[in-house]
Amino acid sequence: MSKSNSNKGIILLCAGGTGGHLFPAEALAHELVSRGWDIHLATDERAERFAKSFPATQTHIIRSATFSGKNPVKLIHAMWTLFNGYRQSQKLLKELQPDVVVGFGGYPTVPPLYAATRIGISTLLHEQNAVLGRANKMLSDAVDKIAIGFEQAHGEPLKNMVHTGNPVRPMVLKVCDTAYPIRQVEDVFKLVVFGGSQGARFFSEVMPAALELLTAEELGRLDIVQQARPEDEDGLKQAYDKLGVKARISPFFDNMPEEISKAHLVISRAGASTVTELAVIGRPAVLIPYPTALDGDQAWNAVAMAKAGGADVIVQAELSPQLLAEKLQSMIANPKKLALAAKKAKTSGNPDAMVMLADCVEQLASKD
Secondary structure (H helix, E strand, O other): OOOOOOOOEEEEEEOOOOHHHHHHHHHHHHHHHHOOEEEEEEEOHHHHHOOOOOOOOEEEEOOOOOOOOOOHHHHHHHHHHHHHHHHHHHHHHHHHOOOEEEEOOOHHHHHHHHHHHHOOOEEEEEEOOOOOOHHHHHHOOOOOEEEEOOOOOOOOOOOOEEEOOOOOOHHHHOOOOOOOOOOOOOOOEEEEEEOOHHHHHHHHHHHHHHHOOOOHHHHHHEEEEEEOOHHHHHHHHHHHHHHOOEEEEEOOOOOHHHHHHOOOEEEEOOOHHHHHHHHHHOOOEEEOOOOOOHHHHHHHHOHHHHHHOOEEEOOHHHOOHHHHHHHHHHHHHOHHHHHHHHHHHHHOOOOOHHHHHHHHHHHHHHHO
């Protein structure tokens, strides 16, 4: 039996090992720690890159696998791996005896959440996207409550569903009150470009092609921060050097929220955490939803920010270098219009989401 280091008890947070799952989990963890809870994290091996500032007493690596394709051998292997993760989770829950188990999506959440429902521990799911992910959909009928980041795009809301918004990390809250950097037409134009691994590859291809269509004067005003895959980094630097564009290129930026807060414009995918952080900080964006995202969730994620007037949403198949160049030229030439878009973007953000989500967790803990 595990003893909590806190006055209140233990909360087990479960998340897939990507930033999209871990960032909102980290935000909730900080809030719960501030309220006196002891936090443990269940995730997979990928989390090391994103969980450096995660305030967990201990991180537990859970065996899990993704159901993909129709290969029967792979499906059987995935089921066997998840079963082993379930047995592993049973032992972990017996040891920790958490008051609540919270899942943030991704298959590593399935074994511990399912194990918790089997022994009567209170459970909560948080869905960051506007469409329930596969892992969360598998668990939705079994858990006590589902908190959502965006209004759901498909179907009637479930009876145990509550809209909290997506919690954002402390590094986002730290810069959310930073004023939009006002500029004149002739001033430097700070542009941030980023996406997941596939998004970074696409942007590494389309951005140089678009910038080739800008005038020398426009190129001279650009100051770019761009995420690129390691294998694309050198080529992108060479392309920008050839164009005479000032740019910082890296596969990963430790403090992307700070970079976003300095930007006049952001070009990115429309993942749930990305859209949420852009809205909370209040920066205008050109959003290009990942075309093969499950159930088109990225396109739906962008709806609220686009409706508010804070983002242009463009389908990747339609984003030619010519169209992107025209967008950039218009935005460089119209700083007042872009500043207004920044204000509109911020109206779609909810910086108090982690407080609302923590309240939901404590309500469940009080029922035990």
